[in-house]
Amino acid sequence: MYHIAIVEDEAAFAGQLQNFLEQYEKENSVSFKVSVFSDGGEILDGYQPVYDLILLDIEMPGVNGMDAAAQIRACDDEVVLMFITNIASYALRGYEVGALDFMIKPLAYGTFAMRLARALKRVHKTDGQVLLPLPDGVKKLCYSQIYYVEVQNRILHYHTDAEEYCVRGTMQKAEEALEAHGFAKCNHWYIVNLRHVSEVKKNTLVAGPYELEISRRNRTPFLKALADYVGGM
Numbered sequence: 001m002y003h004i005a006i007v008e009d010e011a012a013f014a015g016q017l018q019n020f021l022e023q024y025e026k027e028n029s030v031s032f033k034v035s036v037f038s039d040g041g042e043i044l045d046g047y048q049p050v051y052d053l054i055l056l057d058i059e060m061p062g063v064n065g066m067d068a069a070a071q072i073r074a075c076d077d078e079v080v081l082m083f084i085t086n087i088a089s090y091a092l093r094g095y096e097v098g099a100l101d102f103m104i105k106p107l108a109y110g111t112f113a114m115r116l117a118r119a120l121k122r123v124h125k126t127d128g129q130v131l132l133p134l135p136d137g138v139k140k141l142c143y144s145q146i147y148y149v150e151v152q153n154r155i156l157h158y159h160t161d162a163e164e165y166c167v168r169g170t171m172q173k174a175e176e177a178l179e180a181h182g183f184a185k186c187n188h189w190y191i192v193n194l195r196h197v198s199e200v201k202k203n204t205l206v207a208g209p210y211e212l213e214i215s216r217r218n219r220t221p222f223l224k225a226l227a228d229y230v231g232g233m
Contacts, residue, residue, distance in 0.1 A: 007065060100122055132158065148212060186215070
């Protein structure tokens with residue numbers, strides 16, 4: 001089940017979005033839990049990162065959708081944001097808060113369904129966690145926290161946004177576990193999280209704050225994996 005929030009001050013349009021979601025459920029055999037908010041301030045009040053997708057109007061009284069998105073993104077870097085607006089010129093600002101897409105009112109169901117399918121694919125890419133067995137217990141990591149995994153002498157080093165975690169394991173096992181979650185091998189020692197890759201150079205790539213070597217042998221399959229990942233976003 002996907003948890004979707006609608007943030008829209010026009011009751012009639014919020015109702016239309018709910019009807020579109022119900023139709024999509026029936027046509028695609030998926031299940032949605034839908035929460036409706038009348039403005040940005042309402043969803044921000046006691047906000048918890050429980051949503052997979054938030055559909056946001058931009059022009060609303062009180063806290064507008066753009067300001068609400070900025071505050072949501074500050075405490076929730078996983079949720080997929082989509083803006084629905086009358087004004088296309090807001091698009092550039094939306095990408096600054098990591099919005100996936102913009103839809104312009106009025107909406108036709110066909111366009112909405114196509115964009116929604118794309119958004120749900122992104123939810124799959126950001127969803128999921130891995131459990132690392134550490135000497136003093138277990139560490140639960142979201143895939144998005146991992147920049148890359150390095151293997152040295154049968155020890156896997158998980159380089160994350162917080163610190164480095166080391167567990168016993170092999171590159172093959174790590175690759176098998178991570179490949180379906182947006183990771184790809186760039187050389188014999190590194191498996192990289194594709195969501196953090198910002199640049200690929202001749203012999204290196206940039207993933208978050210790290211610049212890593214990419215081997216000649218792995219360059220072509222890595223670029224294909226990156227293209228497939230971006231294309232499915």
